[in-house]
Amino acid sequence: MKAIVKTKRTKGMELINVPIAQLGLRDVLIKVTLASICGTDVHIYDWTHWARNRLTPPRIIGHEFVGIVEDIGNEVTHVKIGDRVSAESHISCGHCYQCRNGYSEVCRNLKLLGVDYDGALSEYLVLPEHVLWKNDPNIPDKWATMQEPFGNAIDTVMAEDVSAKTVLILGAGPIGLFATGIARASGASLIIVSDPNNYRLAISKKMGAHMALNPQKKDITPLILEATNNNGVDVVLEFSGNNQALNQGLQTxxxxxxISILGIYEKRVSIDLNKEVIFKKIRIYGITGRKVFSSWYKTSSFLSSGIVNPDPILTHRFPLKNYERGMKLMREGKCGKVILDV
Known part of the structure; x- marks a missing residue:
């Protein structure tokens, strides 16, 4: 099969032919229909500090997809040939303390699809049955392929209730844009999005942002205070992984x-814990992945009902062989979500 593989410990990837993985007793063979590119995939392509310390080549990358079940192992009981599926990218052991206490997204023996386990930017994919999700027939393939990052946004927004709350979203990448639509659908009274990328700020307006601010053009703090009657925002959702943005969020x-934090930081961050957290009695949520599988049920409901329409975020679609065009657009910030036809 054809697959996009991180073959060497250097910048770049290759589209090459590789063997299809063997099918275990509880495994499922999936013919991938569509896949989408994540920021994690770009980090792996660019061989950033995070990627160098996290991934060992060779590895088929990618973790966002939709596909059709083509074969099943002898002990598979919950999916059948012909089912249209996606998958939870956190492959948990099911036996550790975290898994047995309902926190499988932080499993002690966690394997990440496309990082520790061969991924979805390939023609075929073999996965254990327990991570698969049967897709609602009312969700089109182009939406089904990005349910995994949509679930990230679900958990970030909905760590607490946002109805009638003022919300500041830091970072208008695809997940921040999903979060904008989710916050609007969940009844937020004011949604402010901050990002230095005007292309993505324009998309945020389509997703329901009331204010779209570029922090490189003006100081956003007085604008946020003015919009909230000098109260500041009730909720901050941090997606940027930028220390300056994090501090702006804590200040406002x-x-x-x-504050819910999903952004990943290249370096240690510096914040004024006394002034901005302790004496303000701020609640901080660290968000990783999704709540397995409760976030998938919420994602499916948001998308199948049409409460959130992510079409403005799905800006580009290419055949698998043109994956480097998608990587380049993401690196330059000239896109929303990039989908690949497999």
Whole structure:
């Protein structure tokens, strides 16, 4: 089969022919229909500090997909040939303390699809049955392929109730844009999006942002305070992985507010814990992955009902062989979500 593989410990990837993985007793063979590129895939392509310390080549990359079950192992019981599926990218052991206490997304023996386990940017994919998700027939393939990052946004937004709350979203990458639509659908009274990329700020307006601010053009702090009657925002959702943005969020959050952080930082961050957290009584949520599988049920409901329409975010679609065009667009910030026809 054809697959996009990180073959060497250097920048770049290759589209090459590789063997299809063997099918275990509880494994499922999937013919991938569509896949989408994640920021993690770009990090692996660019061989960033995170990637160098996290991934060992060779590895088929990718973890966002939709496909059709073509074969099943002898002990598979919950899916059948012909089912249209996607998958949870956190492959947990099911036996550790975290898994047995409902936190399989932080399993002690966790394997990440496309990082520790051969991934979805390939014609075929073999996965254990327990990570598969049967897709609602009302969700089209182009939406089904990005349910995994949509679930990230679900958990970040909905760590607490946002109805009638003022919300600041830091970072308008695809997940931040999903979060904008989710916050709007969940009844947020004011949604402010901050990002230095005007292309993505324009998409945020289509997804329901009331204000779209570029922090490189002006100081956003007084604008946020003015928009909230000098109270500051009730909720900050941090997707950027930028220390300056994180500090702006903490400075503009109202005392007693909460911040959810999904952004990944290349270096250690510096914040004023006394002034911005402790004395303001801020609640901080670290978000990783999704709540397995409760976030998938919420994602499916949001998308199958049409409460959130992610079409404005799905800006580009290429055949698998043109994956480097998608990587380049993501690196340059000239796209929303990039989908690949496999």
């Amino acid at each position: 959050i109202t005392p007693g507010g909460r």
